[in-house]
Amino acid sequence: MFRGLCLMRGFGISVFLAVYLFAVSGSNAGIFNPESFTLKNGLKVVVIENHRMPVVRQMLFYKVGSADDPSGKSGLAHYLEHLMFKGTRTMAPNEFSKVVARNGGRDNAYTSNDTTAYYQTVAKDRLELVMKMEADRMANLVFDAKEVVPELQVVIEERRSRTDNRPGSQLDEHMAAALYMNHPYRIPIIGWNHELSKLTMKDAIGFYRRHYAPNNAILIITGDVTMATVRPLVDKYYGPIPANPKIIRRVRLAEPPQRAARRVSFESRRVREPQWSREYLAPSRANGKSSHADALEILDVILGSGATSRLYRALVLEQKLALGVGSYYDADMLGPTAFGISARPASGVSLETLEAAIETEIDKLLTHGVSKDELAKAIKRSLAGAVFARDSLRRGASAIGTALTTGQTIESVETWPAKMKAVTTKQILDAARHVFQKSRSVTGLLLPKVRKSSAKSSNKKSSVWDKPVRVFGGNQ
Amino acid sequence: MAMLSMKRASLSLIMGVLLVSGCLVLGAIKDAQAMGIKQVTSKKGINGWLIRDSMVPIFTLHFAFRGGAALDPVGREGVSEMVSGLLDEGAGPYSSSDFQARLENNSISMRFSAGRDNFSGSLKSLAENRNMAASLLSLALTQPHFDAAPVARIRAQLLSSARRRAVRPSSTARRSFRKLVFGNHPYGRSASGTVESLKKITKQDMAGFVKNRFARDNLVVGAVGNITEDEFARIIDRIFGALPARSTPFSISEAKIKGAGNVVVVDRDIPQSVVVFGHSGIKRNDPDYYAALVMNYALGGGGLTSRLATEIREKRGLAYSVYSRIATYDHGGLFLGRVSTKNDRVAKSIALIRSEWTRMAKSGLGAQELEDSKRYLTGAFFTRLNSSSRIAGLLVGIQLEKFGRDYLAKRNRMIEQVSIKDITRVAKRLMKPSDLTFVIVGRPKGITPKP
Numbered sequence: 001m002f003r004g005l006c007l008m009r010g011f012g013i014s015v016f017l018a019v020y021l022f023a024v025s026g027s028n029a030g031i032f033n034p035e036s037f038t039l040k041n042g043l044k045v046v047v048i049e050n051h052r053m054p055v056v057r058q059m060l061f062y063k064v065g066s067a068d069d070p071s072g073k074s075g076l077a078h079y080l081e082h083l084m085f086k087g088t089r090t091m092a093p094n095e096f097s098k099v100v101a102r103n104g105g106r107d108n109a110y111t112s113n114d115t116t117a118y119y120q121t122v123a124k125d126r127l128e129l130v131m132k133m134e135a136d137r138m139a140n141l142v143f144d145a146k147e148v149v150p151e152l153q154v155v156i157e158e159r160r161s162r163t164d165n166r167p168g169s170q171l172d173e174h175m176a177a178a179l180y181m182n183h184p185y186r187i188p189i190i191g192w193n194h195e196l197s198k199l200t201m202k203d204a205i206g207f208y209r210r211h212y213a214p215n216n217a218i219l220i221i222t223g224d225v226t227m228a229t230v231r232p233l234v235d236k237y238y239g240p241i242p243a244n245p246k247i248i249r250r251v252r253l254a255e256p257p258q259r260a261a262r263r264v265s266f267e268s269r270r271v272r273e274p275q276w277s278r279e280y281l282a283p284s285r286a287n288g289k290s291s292h293a294d295a296l297e298i299l300d301v302i303l304g305s306g307a308t309s310r311l312y313r314a315l316v317l318e319q320k321l322a323l324g325v326g327s328y329y330d331a332d333m334l335g336p337t338a339f340g341i342s343a344r345p346a347s348g349v350s351l352e353t354l355e356a357a358i359e360t361e362i363d364k365l366l367t368h369g370v371s372k373d374e375l376a377k378a379i380k381r382s383l384a385g386a387v388f389a390r391d392s393l394r395r396g397a398s399a400i401g402t403a404l405t406t407g408q409t410i411e412s413v414e415t416w417p418a419k420m421k422a423v424t425t426k427q428i429l430d431a432a433r434h435v436f437q438k439s440r441s442v443t444g445l446l447l448p449k450v451r452k453s454s455a456k457s458s459n460k461k462s463s464v465w466d467k468p469v470r471v472f473g474g475n476q
Numbered sequence: 477m478a479m480l481s482m483k484r485a486s487l488s489l490i491m492g493v494l495l496v497s498g499c500l501v502l503g504a505i506k507d508a509q510a511m512g513i514k515q516v517t518s519k520k521g522i523n524g525w526l527i528r529d530s531m532v533p534i535f536t537l538h539f540a541f542r543g544g545a546a547l548d549p550v551g552r553e554g555v556s557e558m559v560s561g562l563l564d565e566g567a568g569p570y571s572s573s574d575f576q577a578r579l580e581n582n583s584i585s586m587r588f589s590a591g592r593d594n595f596s597g598s599l600k601s602l603a604e605n606r607n608m609a610a611s612l613l614s615l616a617l618t619q620p621h622f623d624a625a626p627v628a629r630i631r632a633q634l635l636s637s638a639r640r641r642a643v644r645p646s647s648t649a650r651r652s653f654r655k656l657v658f659g660n661h662p663y664g665r666s667a668s669g670t671v672e673s674l675k676k677i678t679k680q681d682m683a684g685f686v687k688n689r690f691a692r693d694n695l696v697v698g699a700v701g702n703i704t705e706d707e708f709a710r711i712i713d714r715i716f717g718a719l720p721a722r723s724t725p726f727s728i729s730e731a732k733i734k735g736a737g738n739v740v741v742v743d744r745d746i747p748q749s750v751v752v753f754g755h756s757g758i759k760r761n762d763p764d765y766y767a768a769l770v771m772n773y774a775l776g777g778g779g780l781t782s783r784l785a786t787e788i789r790e791k792r793g794l795a796y797s798v799y800s801r802i803a804t805y806d807h808g809g810l811f812l813g814r815v816s817t818k819n820d821r822v823a824k825s826i827a828l829i830r831s832e833w834t835r836m837a838k839s840g841l842g843a844q845e846l847e848d849s850k851r852y853l854t855g856a857f858f859t860r861l862n863s864s865s866r867i868a869g870l871l872v873g874i875q876l877e878k879f880g881r882d883y884l885a886k887r888n889r890m891i892e893q894v895s896i897k898d899i900t901r902v903a904k905r906l907m908k909p910s911d912l913t914f915v916i917v918g919r920p921k922g923i924t925p926k927p
């Protein structure tokens with residue numbers, strides 16, 4: 001979930017823009033010119049040429065993510081992603097990564113709500129090697145307790161790093177669980193600790209057999225290659241893997257009507273700077289009133305992307321109530337997505353004051369809509385984003401892989417610029433009215449917990465926290 | 477809503493600086509080594525490196541001035557950081573919001589970054605807007621306003637950021653380690669500023685930094701785009717031509733690494749301790765640099781396949797992320813690493829780090845490990861060069877180190893030439909298990925601090 005963690009112009013802009021470009025344009029730049037075909041076993045293959053360097057990237061996307069974890073087994077999709085590096089009938093544990101590295105390449109993987117993806121970047125003459133290995137672990141993964149058991153501890157440490165050590169992430173978990181009353185997006189990708197820590201090898205084997213098959217995957221090859229060079233290799237290595245006839249279209253629990261605004265608040269001694277955020281349940285390209293998705297992407301640019309956005313101008317520049325503010329919206333989700341707004345208050349400004357000012361801006365939007373000039377600028381920025389997206393090897397593969405695993409088509413990616421151009425001010429107003437209903441939202445407050453003894457002086461507080469304290473612990 | 481959950485800590489963290497990697501053995505990438513770097517000298521005498529590329533109609537330029545945050549006055553840490561936040565907040569005829577509107581409405585991305593040894597920046601625009609982009613960058617560098625309102629706003633943002641850093645375990649660990657090993661040396665001070673120092677910084681401080689540092693004799697430039705060498709020369713002068721010819725000379729003493737053997741606990745009520753460890757290292761121009769690079773890859777630089785990852789993560793599940801790296805600065809070097817482990821298992825992770833340090837010092841690398849390291853370091857470097865920004869950044873990095881345009885091929889050979897003997901010698905010289913300093917942020921069990 002793209003949380004607006006880097007909201008502030010000046011120092012956070014680079015990350016902020018990266019997120020913006022990926023969310024808005026990278027996901028659908030429309031200029032990648034991919035070619036594709038489907039193997040008899042159902043594997044969909046996409047080739048995107050990019051001849052700048054003699055390098056190729058293989059990305060294999062499975063249409064399965066954390067939202068497909070069985071009930072009570074949260075974290076399973078992500079745990080299996082880790083186990084995919086633990087060897088096959090012909091490869092030793094971690095040999096996959098070793099072979100990639102020793103051939104001068106890099107590899108990694110990720111799990112999202114809807115997708116699990118594995119990728120390697122290698123010199124183009126090593127494509128066959130990585131393709132052979134990736135195809136191998138689609139069908140021949142080996143589960144060995146010696147590997148599987150410590151890896152669960154690794155994932156639990158990962159959870160500690162990502163979530164348990166970070167108050168902001170802890171609040172995010174509560175916000176997701178409140179925004180989604182029934183849909184599995186309410187459950188964290190990495191899993192709840194009490195469920196994660198009980199996952200077994202049997203769980204992982206079952207999940208692998210149920211979801212990992214060519215007819216549930218998208219293979220993307222991008223770089224200094226052509227369809228003519230890629231196709232024979234795909235036939236050779238992925239062709240023989242049998243389809244799994246039991247794979248069915250994903251069906252997930254749906255959201256009931258939402259009628260009550262929700263509010264979660266988290267105070268922690270580990271928080272210094274308060275933060276306000278709100279998420280509204282919103283349609284994605286595959287769920288709900290998906291006809292609003294294009295307009296919502298443009299609205300996200302107008303409302304909260306960058307220093308010229310409405311929210312930044314109003315709250316940071318004019319009213320000086322916020323240090324930073326931004327919005328986010330990711331249309332490329334299989335289920336119901338969120339339109340989010342996040343802000344940090346200026347010194348001495350309460351979250352309530354900040355909230356009221358943001359709601360005033362939303363009310364203005366709902367009453368008057370956006371201007372033609374704002375729309376024209378946002379479209380122009382989005383189209384430029386699509387051009388920049390072609391510059392990197394990663395963007396095209398990620399955009400198309402994400403689209404194809406979230407209920408969309410290659411065409412919907414390729415026609416993205418045209419769709420942006422066609423958005424009207426009326427569509428934006430309609431989409432805003434559809435989405436900005438408080439009864440379908442959650443508001444999250446992240447607050448410092450002030451120590452009573454030092455509550456009076458903020459300087460004192462900071463000296464307590466800033467200086468390393470040498471403690472003398474025994475052998476406990 | 478794709479909060480991506482990565483299988484491992486991002487490689488960019490592990491590999492750090494652009495220059496820590498090598499070139500290429502693989503046939504396919506021989507072409508890439510040549511890469512067609514053109515050197516251009518502008519009418520004003522500024523050199524720039526260019527790679528012509530017509531794949532996408534965009535123009536990307538990176539640059540750096542020598543001298544960075546290490547030159548911030550004592551007590552005024554964060555001057556260069558504030559400059560980096562304010563150059564595009566009003567310059568020449570444009571107010572802050574006019575300037576921002578010009579950038580955003582034309583999809584021009586302009587970034588500045590204050591490093592310890594350099595102040596760097598980048599510009600990216602559609603090809604059709606490159607002259608406008610160049611003019612705006614020129615204004616930002618030569619006529620920044622530092623108006624009161626944007627200064628107050630950016631200062632408030634940086635203060636907020638500094639307060640958040642103060643309670644973030646990883647930042648706390650890094651900062652405490654740095655203070656301990658560098659002491660009063662400029663590298664021991666905060667580059668981004670502290671709550672106290674940021675409040676004191678004045679417009680004069682910032683204007684002084686700009687005046688002293690931004691000059692033609694102090695500058696390196698690299699660009700990627702579909703333009704001729706003449707056009708590039710003109711762009712260089714359009715951006716940098718109005719800068720003064722000479723920067724103010726400066727000197728920074730060589731850093732002496734302190735705190736050898738210390739174990740420091742910074743108490744925080746968190747379930748997982750963040751541990752930064754290390755001792756003195758080497759500089760980039762050290763003849764042993766490449767051997768150290770190869771050795772470190774096998775020790776803790778290589779993602780999941782390194783010795784540290786194998787012992788701590790793969791065999792025992794003690795951590796999600798563990799790595800070591802060689803950090804080089806113009807005036808010193810560190811050999812350091814990081815691991816995050818549940819409080820009651822920190823002692824175990826530390827024991828394993830010590831024993832891997834000792835093992836490397838005693839017996840160096842095996843033949844297979846050496847070969848694997850070299851093949852990774854010579855190959856993976858090129859797979860990273862997959863966008864204009866990466867390539868332009870590399871062009872600047874090479875020039876900052878004062879290497880030539882043949883660097884890519886040369887580097888490859890240097891790594892290839894590293895022998896088992898070199899590793900053994902360098903391991904003896906660099907790996908000092910008893911010097912290891914540990915800074916632990918959390919509530920670790922079974923740790924006895926050693927001041």
